Amino acid sequence: MLPIERREKMIDWLEKEGSLKVSTISKRLGVSEMTVYRDIKPLLKQDKIIKTSNGIALIPRNITKENQCTYCLKPLQARLSVQIIRENDVIEQTCCPHCGLLRYEDIKEDVTQIICRDFLIDTTMSAKAALYLINADLDLNCCHPQVICFNSYKHAKQFQQGFGGEILPFEEAIKEIVKQMSGGCCHSN
Numbered sequence: 001m002l003p004i005e006r007r008e009k010m011i012d013w014l015e016k017e018g019s020l021k022v023s024t025i026s027k028r029l030g031v032s033e034m035t036v037y038r039d040i041k042p043l044l045k046q047d048k049i050i051k052t053s054n055g056i057a058l059i060p061r062n063i064t065k066e067n068q069c070t071y072c073l074k075p076l077q078a079r080l081s082v083q084i085i086r087e088n089d090v091i092e093q094t095c096c097p098h099c100g101l102l103r104y105e106d107i108k109e110d111v112t113q114i115i116c117r118d119f120l121i122d123t124t125m126s127a128k129a130a131l132y133l134i135n136a137d138l139d140l141n142c143c144h145p146q147v148i149c150f151n152s153y154k155h156a157k158q159f160q161q162g163f164g165g166e167i168l169p170f171e172e173a174i175k176e177i178v179k180q181m182s183g184g185c186c187h188s189n
Contacts, residue, residue, distance in 0.1 A: 001029065003038070003039050006029055006031070006035075006036075006039050007039055007040075007042065007043055009028075009029065010025060010039070010040070010043070010049075010056070011043070011048065011049075011058070013025075013028070014049065014056065014057065014058045015058065018057060018058070019052060019055060019056065019057035019058075020055050020056055020057075021055035022036050022037065022040075022055050022056070023055075024055070025055070025056075040056055043056075044106065044107060045107075045110065047059060047090070050070060050071065051071075051103075051106045052071075052072070068095075069093065069094045069095035069096075069099050070084075070092040070093060070094060070099075070103060071094050071095075071099035071100075071102055071103040072094075072095060072099050072143060074095045074099075074142070074143070075095065076093055076094075076095050077095055077096065077142065079117060079119070079122060080095060080096040080097065080117070080119075080140065080142060081093050081094060081095060081096070081100075081117070082094045082096070082097055082099070082100025082101075082103075082114065082115065082116045082117075082127060083113075083114070083115040083116075084100065084103060084104060084107070084111055084113075084114050084115075085111065085112050085113040085114070085115070086107065086110045086111055086112065087110050087111075087112055088110070095142060095143065096140070096142040096143050096146075096147065097116055097127070097132060097147040097148065097149050097173075098142065098143040098144070098145065098146065098147040098177060099143055100114065100116060100127065101127075101132075101147065101170075101173055101174045101177055102174075102177060102178070102181070104127070104174070105174050105178060113126070114126070114127040114128065115127060116130055116149040117149060118130075118149060118150055118151040118155075119133075119148045119149055119150060119159070120150065120155050120159070121151070121155075123151065125149075125151050127149070127170060128170045129151075129170070130149045130150065130151060130170065131149070131150045131151075131152075131153055131156045131167055131168070131169060132147050132148065132149060132150075132167070132168050132169070132170070132173035133147070133148040133150065133156055133159060133160055133163075133165045133166070133167055134146070134147050134165055134166050134168060134173060134176055134177065134180075135164070135165045135166060136148055136159065136160070136163040136164055136165035137163050137164045137165070138163045145176075145177060145180045145181075147173065147177065148165075150167075153167070
């Protein structure tokens, strides 16, 4: 079966089932999971599907991207949201840094800029220059592991002293979230 035929099959299944795990697609098509990942790349670039924490889903037609996270589909929270600007000038928004970093990891080849907000002073900054506090003992009522952005190490350290967690730069924060997410969904507490 050709890649285009496999992609058409995936879209058909998604229209009937809503979402699919990569392992399920692999078994149904009789191909490796790496082949499935290669096959879904064009669908992601064409904005036909989104990657979820458990696989892929169609981009719902009734969702306005302006008020929902492009990664987990939860409502946006202005103070926590992250903007991802893609090469095709499409601006995606995620509900929190957790989803922003995961979404960036999925489409980083197409990203020209990623912007987040400092948690304490509520100013925008380049997400690549930010520091991230992961797993602080503070319930922000968003995705887990919780991730909070800071513009200065001093503020991140002071916040960490009160609420715990681990301070990491951009690339290390992505690796840590991916590692922690290897077993399940971002919505569980």
